[in-house]
Amino acid sequence: MPLRYFFILFMLVVIGSCKKTGTAKPGLKLISISPTEYSRNDLFQIDLQFTNGDNDVNDTLYMLRHVLNLNQQGLSTEFTVDSFPIPTYPGTHKGDLQLNFIRQLTGTYTYYYDPATNQNDTAVFSFVIKNSHGLASDTVRSGQIVILAD
Helix, strand or coil: CHHHHHHHHHHHHHHHHCCCCCCCCCEEEEEEEECCEECCCCCEEEEEEEECCCCCCCCEEEEEEEECCHHHCCCCCCEEEEEEECCCCCCCCEEEEEEEEECCCCCCCEECCCCCCCCCEEEEEEEEEECCCCCECCCEECCCEEECCC
16 A cells, blocks of 8 residues: 555656646747739749747748639649748747748749639638647738739
8 A cells, every 4th residue: 555655646746846847838920021023034032930938949931822803723732832941040939931932043032823714813822830849830921912814
């Protein structure tokens, strides 16, 4: 009988001494998207800000592009999801992320999709950030962005 109480006491001490880690959900805020109507020669820039109490936002940023045009519905280009690895930000609870895209092939910026048809695309972008513990932020969304067919 005393051995059972010793075991229960031991387990309570072990469980009580365990430190919880990775319990804070990261936060994400859309600062700006510019321009809101862009052509083939424009640089498309997205500025985001993240917060996290556990200092572990170092996994992935997900970006979903949802094309609203009726002529895109049901096509594989109606929804596209891109993911970007996030660099480690040691010792900080807050940081900025900037994504830059261009629709011409270049070595400087990430290539972004042309409209699937010869018509302009109207799209909404959504963003989620995930930390190293697998916790995801709330989804933030842009307003409508026009991608000119040129």
